[in-house]
Each structure stands twice: as structure tokens, then as C-alpha cells.
Amino acid sequence: xxxxxxxxxxxxxxxxxxxxxxxxxxxxxxxxxxxxxxxxxxxxxxxxxxxxxxxxxxxxxxxxxxxxxxxxxxxxxxxxxxxxxxxxxxxxxxxxxxxxxxxxxxxxxxxxxxxxxxxxxxxxxxxxxxxxxxxxxxxxxxxx
Amino acid sequence: xxxxxxxxxxxxxxxxxxxxxxxxxxxxxxxxxxxxxxxxxxxxxxxxxxxxxxxxxxxxxxxxxxxxxxxxxxxxxxxxxxxxxxxxxxxxxxxxxxxxxxxxxxxxxxxxxxxxxxxxxxxxxxxxxxxxxxxxxxxxxxxxxxxxxxxxxxxxxxxxxxxxxxxxxxxxxxxxxxxxxxxxxxxx
Numbered sequence: 405x406x407x408x409x410x411x412x413x414x415x416x417x418x419x420x421x422x423x424x425x426x427x428x429x430x431x432x433x434x435x436x437x438x439x440x441x442x443x444x445x446x447x448x449x450x451x452x453x454x455x456x457x458x459x460x461x462x463x464x465x466x467x468x469x470x471x472x473x474x475x476x477x478x479x480x481x482x483x484x485x486x487x488x489x490x491x492x493x494x495x496x497x498x499x500x501x502x503x504x505x506x507x508x509x510x511x512x513x514x515x516x517x518x519x520x521x522x523x524x525x526x527x528x529x530x531x532x533x534x535x536x537x538x539x540x541x542x543x544x545x546x547x548x
Numbered sequence: 549x550x551x552x553x554x555x556x557x558x559x560x561x562x563x564x565x566x567x568x569x570x571x572x573x574x575x576x577x578x579x580x581x582x583x584x585x586x587x588x589x590x591x592x593x594x595x596x597x598x599x600x601x602x603x604x605x606x607x608x609x610x611x612x613x614x615x616x617x618x619x620x621x622x623x624x625x626x627x628x629x630x631x632x633x634x635x636x637x638x639x640x641x642x643x644x645x646x647x648x649x650x651x652x653x654x655x656x657x658x659x660x661x662x663x664x665x666x667x668x669x670x671x672x673x674x675x676x677x678x679x680x681x682x683x684x685x686x687x688x689x690x691x692x693x694x695x696x697x698x699x700x701x702x703x704x705x706x707x708x709x710x711x712x713x714x715x716x717x718x719x720x721x722x723x724x725x726x727x728x729x730x731x732x733x734x735x736x
Contacts, residue, residue, distance in 0.1 A: 440728045441597055442735055445590035445612070448567045462712065465651065485650050487683035513712060521605070521709035521717060523555045526650045526684030 452528040455486060455494040461512030464495060469509050469531070472544050480533040480544065486511045491522035494531040499547055506547035507533055549732050550612040550624065551633070552687030553706050554599035557610035561603040565593055571614055573628045575648070577656035585627050588614035592735040594728065606672050608708040608719050610687070611732035633729055634692050634702035635721040639667040639675045645716070647681055647688030647707055655684040665690065665705070665718075673720035675705050680714030690718050 469482035486492050493514050499506045509531050513522075550571055558565050569590035572583045591614055596607035618627040644662040648655045661679035668674035675690070685707045694701035705718030719725075 439596055439598075439724050440594050440611075440731055441600060442592055442594035442611075442731070443565055445569055445593050446565050446567045450567050468654070485655060485684070492683075518712040521711045523553070523608075523686060524647075524649075524682060524684070524707050524710045524716065525553070525555055525686040526648075526655055 452483065452530050453489045455484070455489050455492060455511065455529045455531050456514070457496065457532060458493045458514070459495060460515055461493050461495055461510070462515060462518045464510040464512040467509055467511045468546070469507065472507070472533075474539055475532070477538040478535045480505070480507070480535065480539070481530045482507060482509060482533060483528055484509055484511065484531055485526050486529050488523055488525060488527065489529055490514075491517040494529075496531055496533045497547060498533055498535065500536055500542075502542070504543045504545050505535060505539060506545045508547035509533075549729075549735075550614065551689070551703055551706060551729065551732075552610045552612060553708050554595040554608040554610040555708075556687040557593040557612060558595045558600050560599060561601060563600075569593070569612060571612065571624065573618070573624070574658070575656075576658065578653075585618045588617040588624055588627075591615045592732075594732045594735060596724070596728065605708055605717070606674060606719055607724075609706060609721075609725055609728065611728060611735075613732060613735040629698075629700055631689065631691060631700055632702040633721070633726065634704040635726045636723060637692070637704060637721075639665070639673055639720060641665055641675070641692050641704060643675075643677060643704070644691045644694035644701065645677070645679055645681065645685075645688060645707065646691070647685030649681040650684035651680075651682050659685075662694070668717050673722075674708075674717050675720065676715050676717045678714055679716045680710070681707060681716050682710045682714075685710075685716070 472482045497508045571588040574584045594611040598604040598607040643665040665675040665677045668676040688707040689703045690705035691701035692704040
């Protein structure tokens with residue numbers, strides 16, 4: 405039988421923490437042996453990757469975005485947590501009014517990834533959102 | 549020291565080591581205290597060369613040695629306990645899996661899945677089980693002989709991948725995983 409539950413007894417959790425991919429970074433590799441390599445854990449500022457925006461995604465699911473910023477007058481970027489950007493993509497929806505820009509993001513598998521395995525990691529990723537009119541002083545809100 | 553997925557410490561072929569890695573035991577965003585025993589910052593990372601250079605999923609295993617930390621300023625094992633390592637067993641075994649899949653509770657709470665892991669394919673030695681644990685569950689332990697009373701058991705694989713049908717797969721733990729664990733043991 406296969407079921408899911410919320411665990412009653414907390415295990416020592418050996419979890420892959422959610423880490424952002426570091427865009428670049430120099431690492432001094434050392435401690436190699438025949439099969440594995442170690443390095444001092446880097447601490448560096450990292451910028452999140454971008455989920456490709458497309459309209460042919462599979463198994464779409466609404467994912468709440470956390471923060472936004474204006475890239476230019478007609479482009480926003482919102483931050484979501486999603487799988488790797490080479491497997492997943494985003495389909496943003498925007499409803500604009502005079503007072504507000506309301507945004508919802510759906511994330512799904514890219515068609516090429518639907519039949520294959522993807523690393524089960526969660527990453528912070530940006531989703532570009534195009535506006536029909538300049539943002540101006542309008543509020544940016546969640547579309548529900 | 550923690551055992552996790554290789555891709556949790558290095559992004560694989562052509563990639564880089566992961567930055568700013570921390571371990572937060574019993575993380576639960578629904579509790580007033582999110583990190584019950586505080587957190588542990590990574591000191592040293594390790595993974596298989598075959599993961600780092602070739603993104604070989606049979607070698608998607610990583611190790612993290614942390615600084616002392618938490619509420620008592622000591623090691624992870626002395627703070628929350630530790631599992632054993634099971635290696636050179638079969639690919640089919642009773643398993644309990646723990647992780648933070650973002651599709652359940654937004655990844656803010658630990659989930660578990662249990663059942664019988666089966667052989668993944670004749671082409672490799674991995675194990676598989678249909679837990680539908682997606683993004684965020686990576687690196688979570690596949691525990692054999694899990695004791696629900698004390699929360700301890702033997703780590704026999706780690707969460708590696710999910711496919712479009714919700715099937716999860718994890719790498720086979722052989723002597724090379726033991727060797728890697730022993731090497732990580734010397735990283736401090």
C-alpha cells in the first residue's frame with residue numbers, strides 16, 4: 405500500500421535544501437579521490453534563473469509568486485519556486501485595470517520533459533510578465 | 549554530516565557547486581518557531597565525479613559537512629540524531645521517504661511517503677516508487693527499516709528525480725557510496 409502522510413515522528417531530515425543556482429563562482433577544488441570530489445561550501449550571491457514563458461506546457465499548476473520588480477515600463481519579473489528551468493516553464497496571466505495590475509503564474513512541464521525524468525529540486529526562478537500598458541503608479545496584486 | 553542528492557550540492561555537467569547551503573532540521577513554516585533547533589551552515593560539499601562531470605543519475609549522491617550549530621552549538625548528529633547507511637543490498641525494499649515537495653503545502657512542511665521500492669529498470673541499478681514527490685523533495689532520505697517511534701533507520705537511497713507520471717527514482721547505494729561517506733567523514 406502506498407499512502408502519504410504528515411510524519412508523526414520527526415526524522416533526522418537529510419533534505420536537499422532549496423538553494424538557488426549560483427550563476428557563477430570560483431571554487432577551489434580539493435580533496436579528490438578516485439570517485440568523489442569535495443570543496444569548501446561556497447557562499448556567494450546568486451541570481452535566480454528564468455522560467456521560459458510558453459503556452460504549450462503540460463500539467464499546469466498555479467504557483468503563488470512572492471515578490472515582484474519592474475524590469476522596465478512594461479515588463480515585470482515575479483519570483484516563484486519551481487523545478488529546473490530546463491524541464492519547467494511558466495504561463496503568466498495578467499489582468500490590467502486603471503488602478504492595478506493583477507498577476508497569476510501557472511507552472512508546467514515543457515513538452516520535451518513530460519516523458520522524462522527531472523531532478524526533484526525546487527529553485528527560486530523569475531518569470532517575466534509583459535504588460536499591455538506602462539505600469540505607472542498602478543499597484544501589482546495577486547490575481548485570484 | 550548529511551547525505552543528500554548530488555544535484556543538491558552541484559548542478560552537474562557544466563555546472564557549479566551550490567552556494568549558501570544550510571540545513572534546517574524539522575523545518576515547518578506552519579509552526580510559530582520555523583526552525584525548532586535552528587540551523588546548520590554547510591562547511592564542505594562532496595559529490596561523485598560522475599555526477600559532477602557527466603550528470604550520471606546513477607551517481608546523484610552528495611554529502612554535506614556542516615559547521616556546528618543549532619540550539620546547542622554542536623553537530624547535527626548530536627542535535628537531532630543520525631541514521632545508518634545501508635549499502636550493497638537489493639534495489640527492492642520497504643521504504644519510508646521524507647521530503648519537502650513544493651506541490652504539497654508549498655514546500656513549507658515535511659511530508660512522508662512509504663511503500664515498496666522496486667527495481668527501476670534493467671539498464672541501471674536504481675530504485676523507484678510512485679510517490680509523486682516533485683520539486684523540493686530532492687535529497688530526502690529513502691529509509692529502510694524506519695522506526696516510527698524514534699524516527700531512525702538506514703538510508704538506502706536518496707530522492708533524485710520525478711517523471712511526468714509521478715514516479716520517483718533514487719540511486720543504488722553500493723560500496724562507492726560507503727567510500728564517499730567515509731571520505732566525507734574526513735572532510736572536517
